[in-house]
Amino acid sequence: xxxxxxxxxxxxxxxxxxxxxxxxxxxxxxxxxxxxxxxxxxxxxxxxxxxxxxxxxxxxxxxxxxxxxxxxxxxxxxxxxxxxxxxxxxxxxxxxxxxxxxxxxxxxxxxxxxxxxxxxxxxxxxxxxxxxxxxxxxxxxxxxxxxxxxxxxxxxxxxxxxxxxxxxxxxxxxxxxxxxxxxxxxxxxxxxxxxxxxxxxxxxxxxxxxxxxxxxxxxxxxxxxxxxxxxxxxxxxxxxxxxxxxxxxxxxxxxxxxxxxxxxxxxxxxxxxxxxxxxxxxxxxxxxxxxxxxxxxxxxxxxxxxxxxxxxxxxxxxxxxxxxxxxxxxxxxxxxxxxxxxxxxxxxxxxxxxxxxxxxxxxxxxxxxxxxxxxxxxxxxxxxxxxxxxxxxxxxxxxxxxxxxxxxxxxxxxxxxxxxxxxxxxxxxxxxxxxxxxxxxxxxxxxxxxxxxxxxxxxxxxxxxxxxxxxxxxxxxxxxxxxxxxxxxxxxxxxxxxxxxxxx
Amino acid sequence: xxxxxxxxxxxxxxxxxxxxxxxxxxxxxxxxxxxxxxxxxxxxxxxxxxxxxxxxxxxxxxxxxxxxxxxxxxxxxxxxxxxxxxxxxxxxxxxxxxxxxxxxxxxxxxxxxxxxxxxxxxxxxxxxxxxxxxxxxxxxxxxxxxxxxxxxxxxxxxxxxxxxxxxxxxxxxxxxxxxxxxxxxxxxxxxxxxxxxxxxxxxxxxxxxxxxxxxxxxxxxxx
Numbered sequence: 032x033x034x035x036x037x038x039x040x041x042x043x044x045x046x047x048x049x050x051x052x053x054x055x056x057x058x059x060x061x062x063x064x065x066x067x068x069x070x071x072x073x074x075x076x077x078x079x080x081x082x083x084x085x086x087x088x089x090x091x092x093x094x095x096x097x098x099x100x101x102x103x104x105x106x107x108x109x110x111x112x113x114x115x116x117x118x119x120x121x122x123x124x125x126x127x128x129x130x131x132x133x134x135x136x137x138x139x140x141x142x143x144x145x146x147x148x149x150x151x152x153x154x155x156x157x158x159x160x161x162x163x164x165x166x167x168x169x170x171x172x173x174x175x176x177x178x179x180x181x182x183x184x185x186x187x188x189x190x191x192x193x194x195x196x197x198x199x200x201x202x203x204x205x206x207x208x209x210x211x212x213x214x215x216x217x218x219x220x221x222x223x224x225x226x227x228x229x230x231x232x233x234x235x236x237x238x239x240x241x242x243x244x245x246x247x248x249x250x251x252x253x254x255x256x257x258x259x260x261x262x263x264x265x266x267x268x269x270x271x272x273x274x275x276x277x278x279x280x281x282x283x284x285x286x287x288x289x290x291x292x293x294x295x296x297x298x299x300x301x302x303x304x305x306x307x308x309x310x311x312x313x314x315x316x317x318x319x320x321x322x323x324x325x326x327x328x329x330x331x332x333x334x335x336x337x338x339x340x341x342x343x344x345x346x347x348x349x350x351x352x353x354x355x356x357x358x359x360x361x362x363x364x365x366x367x368x369x370x371x372x373x374x375x376x377x378x379x380x381x382x383x384x385x386x387x388x389x390x391x392x393x394x395x396x397x398x399x400x401x402x403x404x405x406x407x408x409x410x411x412x413x414x415x416x417x418x419x420x421x422x423x424x425x426x427x428x429x430x431x432x433x434x435x436x437x438x439x440x441x442x443x444x445x446x447x448x449x450x451x452x453x454x455x456x457x458x459x460x461x462x463x464x465x466x467x468x469x470x471x472x473x474x475x476x477x478x479x480x481x482x483x484x485x486x487x488x489x490x491x492x493x494x495x496x497x498x499x500x501x502x503x504x505x506x507x508x509x510x511x512x513x514x515x516x517x518x519x520x521x522x523x524x525x526x527x528x529x530x531x532x533x534x535x
Numbered sequence: 536x537x538x539x540x541x542x543x544x545x546x547x548x549x550x551x552x553x554x555x556x557x558x559x560x561x562x563x564x565x566x567x568x569x570x571x572x573x574x575x576x577x578x579x580x581x582x583x584x585x586x587x588x589x590x591x592x593x594x595x596x597x598x599x600x601x602x603x604x605x606x607x608x609x610x611x612x613x614x615x616x617x618x619x620x621x622x623x624x625x626x627x628x629x630x631x632x633x634x635x636x637x638x639x640x641x642x643x644x645x646x647x648x649x650x651x652x653x654x655x656x657x658x659x660x661x662x663x664x665x666x667x668x669x670x671x672x673x674x675x676x677x678x679x680x681x682x683x684x685x686x687x688x689x690x691x692x693x694x695x696x697x698x699x700x701x702x703x704x705x706x707x708x709x710x711x712x713x714x715x716x717x718x719x720x721x722x723x724x725x726x727x728x729x730x731x732x733x734x735x736x737x738x739x740x741x742x743x744x745x746x747x748x749x750x751x752x753x754x755x756x757x758x
Contacts, residue, residue: 194682211601216598220641322668409680443677485675
């Protein structure tokens with residue numbers, strides 16, 4: 032009889048569970064933990080980010096271990112082992128893609144989680160330490176991202192290490208020693224990669240898992256943050272009593288009444304990671320980590336593009352102080368936040384500064400990251416040989432002016448200056464330059480430089496200069512009149528001519 | 536309780552109490568002794584930990600104690616004919632300090648500028664800003680950095696952009712027909728490839744770039 036068989040099977044199952052539970056004793060406390068009562072208001076779609084980040088961490092650990100079956104942490108072989116994973120190991124590309132996209136998703140979800148927790152005032156009493164441990168988890172997550180980028184041992188990783196070493200070298204007094212500790216030797220080489228391998232595979236994940244455990248333990252112990260209500264103020268003397276009353280009055284078991292939303296969201300995130308991995312594939316590796324191949328424009332991964340952009344815009348004299356003081360202040364402020372405002376209002380609608388801070392930080396990070404994607408501060412190394420002068424710019428020009436266009440091209444001006452919409456963005460676009468600067472100003476600027484432009488006096492002979500400037504004077508947007516120095520009118524007694532006839 | 540037995544208990548109680556007191560005293564003494572022993576064991580472990588920390592920290596920070604002089608040594612960049620006068624060319628060398636598993640990372644490039652005759656300048660590839668590889672543009676006579684747009688003139692001096700200083704230069708000398716540089720360590724702001732002053736400067740003797748051969752150095756030599 033199937034019914035009987037089923038009952039027998041079920042009884043056997045129960046017996047096995049009881050045999051294990053009698054010895055292990057973990058089932059009861061786990062069941063108690065997952066079914067603990069939470070305020071009904073917290074069963075919200077806003078409360079799903081922490082669990083999603085944890086699920087992503089588990090996936091990262093699993094895919095990381097699987098990649099470890101093949102990856103070779105040797106400077107001479109790491110790149111080849113990644114290529115081997117991509118092309119020769121069955122589904123190796125997919126595992127690499129999962130791990131790479133999982134990393135990006137994890138950073139995004141952790142940041143969203145942090146913003147949500149901040150806006151909901153969850154860091155306030157008695158959850159201050161939960162927030163602080165969470166900040167450490169964020170830093171460790173970013174540490175995983177940076178060390179992971181190094182393990183993808185390609186050109187970007189090599190020069191990224193160079194950037195890291197150059198930053199570390201600016202530490203006063205200890206700089207040189209710290210560089211050696213970071214690189215494990217005098218140059219970026221085998222011992223450097225193994226150091227970052229140990230960090231990425233043992234040290235940081237170990238700490239991260241431990242901190243996530245502590246974080247979760249405190250969430251269980253102190254209860255999930257209640258849904259904030261405008262005007263319901265947190266006071267150290269009454270909060271815990273009120274919270275227990277709220278839980279008692281409106282409590283629902285976390286599993287299954289609240290947890291189903293976490294589970295659905297986690298599944299959606301995992302699907303998204305898998306979809307990105309499947310459709311967009313793994314990240315790199317880019318070129319081989321061979322420093323003698325210098326035709327490269329190194330760039331950090333997405334999460335660090337904003338730092339890359341900030342480093343381009345800081346004035347040179349401020350760079351070292353900002354590099355070492357800003358992180359201390361920023362991380363310090365994040366860690367100490369709950370100690371400075373452990374009480375009072377939790378609801379975002381009554382905390383305008385909190386909302387403003389999140390908005391400003393998000394916009395700033397977004398803008399710098401966007402700038403980092405196209406690096407307007409960097410010369411385009413091949414613009415001079417790959418971006419031709421638009422033909423219309425050469426119509427009806429004198430031979431001298433056309434020669435000037437050639438000089439413009441040959442002297443790599445296009446690497447920093449765009450003409451007709453193509454070229455570098457480091458310097459101003461040259462379209463319309465003759466309406467903005469007089470001929471004399473252009474000559475001075477070209478020969479002496481200044482304002483972040485090198486001087487070309489040594490790289491141009493007088494005839495090249497004459498040709499170049501005569502071409503630049505034809506770059507008037509929409510035939511606007513050229514800029515003139517009115518003092519010339521006075522000196523010459525005649526109106527200065529817009530078109531240059533000769534340049535000395 | 537039976538009143539007949541009442542006289543007996545006091546004797547028993549006293550004796551029993553004495554036994555109990557004695558047991559408690561022994562237990563207490565034992566506890567005190569064991570607490571002391573536990574503290575002693577903690578101290579012993581602390582001591583073992585401290586002793587163990589010495590080699591661990593030494594291992595971990597061993598690299599930090601290496602001096603630049605111990606890591607730099609003279610490297611041959613090839614015959615002078617590789618470097619035409621008035622030109623700046625990329626040269627590569629195998630770093631003197633390498634491991635068997637360094638692969639391509641042990642090959643280091645540098646820019647060699649032959650100003651004229653025996654006058655050379657050898658620049659590090661690393662931008663003085665954040666270490667990215669600078670590229671030479673002969674037509675505009677500039678070194679440009681792809682990362683943050685640092686620019687240097689042909690003599691390595693800063694032209695524009697975020698670098699605070701000019702390109703790092705390797706110490707160099709001519710040995711017979713070949714150009715030698717003193718290299719081995721990644722040049723950074725902390726460990727700039729310093730130009731060491733001549734050990735002896737005899738009055739009246741003009742120092743040339745072809746100075747007497749300095750003592751060769753090796754990676755494993757401790758200075």
